[in-house]
Amino acid sequence: MKKILGLFFLITVSIKASGSEEIVVPDNELTTEVSLPKLDYPLAVKKSNITFKDRYEMGLFWGSNFTEPIYAPSKIGIDLSYHNSEKSSWVFSYSQWQGGLNSQYVPGIEDQGQIGGTSGDYDFNRAPRLTNAMWGYYNLKLYYGKISIAKKNTMNLSLYTQYGAGLIGFTHKSYPAVSVGVGQKFYFNNSFGVKAEVRLQYAGEANPFLGNDKLKKNQPVPSFSEFEDKYRFGTIFELGALWML
Amino acid sequence: MDVIKKINQLGFKWVGGLSVLIVFVSLSLQAQEIDENGMEIDPIEAEIQETQIKKIEETVQEPPSEDQEKPKKIIIKSVSDLRTLEEYFDIAVIQPRLQPKSKRFQLNASGGAIINNPWFNIFGVSLRGDYQFTESLGIELAIDQYSGSAGSSATDLADNLNVQINNFVQTKSYYGLHGLWAPFYGKLTLFNNKIVPFDVFFTVGAGQSAIEGARSSSVVTYHFGAGQLFAIDRNLAFRWDIRMNQFQTESRLSSSSVNIQNVVMMVGVSYFLPTLKR
Numbered sequence: 137m138k139k140i141l142g143l144f145f146l147i148t149v150s151i152k153a154s155g156s157e158e159i160v161v162p163d164n165e166l167t168t169e170v171s172l173p174k175l176d177y178p179l180a181v182k183k184s185n186i187t188f189k190d191r192y193e194m195g196l197f198w199g200s201n202f203t204e205p206i207y208a209p210s211k212i213g214i215d216l217s218y219h220n221s222e223k224s225s226w227v228f229s230y231s232q233w234q235g236g237l238n239s240q241y242v243p244g245i246e247d248q249g250q251i252g253g254t255s256g257d258y259d260f261n262r263a264p265r266l267t268n269a270m271w272g273y274y275n276l277k278l279y280y281g282k283i284s285i286a287k288k289n290t291m292n293l294s295l296y297t298q299y300g301a302g303l304i305g306f307t308h309k310s311y312p313a314v315s316v317g318v319g320q321k322f323y324f325n326n327s328f329g330v331k332a333e334v335r336l337q338y339a340g341e342a343n344p345f346l347g348n349d350k351l352k353k354n355q356p357v358p359s360f361s362e363f364e365d366k367y368r369f370g371t372i373f374e375l376g377a378l379w380m381l
Numbered sequence: 382m383d384v385i386k387k388i389n390q391l392g393f394k395w396v397g398g399l400s401v402l403i404v405f406v407s408l409s410l411q412a413q414e415i416d417e418n419g420m421e422i423d424p425i426e427a428e429i430q431e432t433q434i435k436k437i438e439e440t441v442q443e444p445p446s447e448d449q450e451k452p453k454k455i456i457i458k459s460v461s462d463l464r465t466l467e468e469y470f471d472i473a474v475i476q477p478r479l480q481p482k483s484k485r486f487q488l489n490a491s492g493g494a495i496i497n498n499p500w501f502n503i504f505g506v507s508l509r510g511d512y513q514f515t516e517s518l519g520i521e522l523a524i525d526q527y528s529g530s531a532g533s534s535a536t537d538l539a540d541n542l543n544v545q546i547n548n549f550v551q552t553k554s555y556y557g558l559h560g561l562w563a564p565f566y567g568k569l570t571l572f573n574n575k576i577v578p579f580d581v582f583f584t585v586g587a588g589q590s591a592i593e594g595a596r597s598s599s600v601v602t603y604h605f606g607a608g609q610l611f612a613i614d615r616n617l618a619f620r621w622d623i624r625m626n627q628f629q630t631e632s633r634l635s636s637s638s639v640n641i642q643n644v645v646m647m648v649g650v651s652y653f654l655p656t657l658k659r
Contacts, residue, residue: 158454158455159455159457160454160455160456160457161457162457202496202497202499202644203496203497203499203532203534204499205499205500205534240639241499244548244632245538245544258542278571279569279570279571279577280569280570281568281569281570281576281577281579282567282568283565283566283567283581284565284566284567285564285565290567293567293569295569334496334623334646343537345534345538345540345541345542346541347540347541347542348541351542366533366537368532368533368534371496371497
């Protein structure tokens with residue numbers, strides 16, 4: 137009976153090893169280098185959180201021409217995009233300039249009318265005003281990825297180059313312009329995100345620096361046609377929100 | 382006969398023992414526990430859960446002291462020996478960063494321009510030395526040198542309105558010490574082929590700018606910047622950043638103080654020390 141009970145005890149009770157174990161693996165079994173497989177058609181992202189192809193995108197933005205000395209440099213606008221593929225999209229953009237003059241530089245320059253012995257301040261309100269702009273862009277998406285926020289949440293983002301052509305509107309006429317730039321978009325979900333773009337622009341304008349004292353307040357007001365056409369480089373910065381439709 | 386008797390006795394004993402065993406097992410199977418919701422509890426599953434809880438508790442215990450018995454050595458000679466190991470009940474896969482930054486120096490050389498000056502075309506070079514205490518915190522020593530030429534607006538202003546360009550403030554150099562914070566880490570794919578890890582960082586600090594066109598030649602400057610670092614390999618990275626250096630001075634054009642904000646965009650390459658094996 138004792139033997140049976142002993143056997144029963146052995147069958148029903150499992151004996152476990154206690155404490156930690158040190159595992160020794162021969163060195164020649166350990167990997168010494170990592171080599172990634174070379175695939176004929178490597179695919180880094182199998183399933184994107186954000187899909188783009190055949191989708192429309194609407195945006196609102198604020199922008200600034202960093203190198204505008206005379207006119208107020210800020211603008212607001214809207215844009216509409218169509219993503220013809222996962223990598224590229226076409227954009228139509230319309231923006232309205234703030235109006236007025238650049239408060240940082242213009243007061244100091246207007247005061248300079250007193251210099252040189254001739255009387256009367258300069259008045260840049262006599263120059264044609266910057267009114268609006270219309271652009272068409274082609275965006276080429278180079279990178280798509282994700283970013284972790286505080287190790288808890290992730291956001292998707294894309295980095296793209298941008299190539300554009302458009303028209304800059306003044307009070308009396310419009311001038312052609314071209315631009316090239318880069319931008320980044322951050323997506324909170326499949327529908328909403330924000331963007332930041334920097335662009336180098338080459339555009340025409342009515343040169344506000346009209347000579348022969350015609351800008352002075354005590355002189356007759358010149359006509360807009362007297363302001364020569366000038367083409368200059370400018371740096372445009374835009375921040376905006378976007379909605380994927 | 383005695384032997385036969387003994388065998389019979391043993392046999393009866395075996396039968397009796399087995400009967401006890403059968404009865405015991407069947408009773409234990411029938412005696413299901415009932416929980417507070419009235420559901421029957423599977424005792425085997427309960428025992429597994431209890432074992433797992435005990436394992437979790439054991440892992441957070443203090444490591445064994447020297448007086449305690451040394452851990453048992455299991456020598457793996459072939460793949461089949463892996464079956465002798467204990468099963469994992471909790472597995473975490475941690476991928477190492479391609480380009481760790483903790484306790485490493487970063488030497489950066491960049492080129493760029495001040496992109497918001499309407500009067501001058503100002504280009505510059507920048508040298509930065511960073512040291513990161515952790516993956517997200519570090520300090521930076523910055524040296525920027527700029528060179529500018531009059532733009533078309535300044536030339537027209539001088540030619541048509543007789544306003545001299547030396548009345549406009551131009552930055553010649555900047556030296557500063559910044560704090561660095563890199564809270565965001567991410568990965569990008571290049572045309573869906575290659576994966577590129579990157580960090581987003583912010584810098585804030587102060588320094589000194591050497592300027593022209595103002596009543597003083599050197600001003601205290603406050604700095605704020607943001608940028609991205611794209612890893613090329615374990616020691617090399619592509620870096621771009623956008624920086625704002627702000628100072629206050631009296632320009633020759635105006636008798637009152639003016640706030641000057643230089644927005645600088647730089648792109649360059651960073652090298653990390655000590656180097657890691659590729």
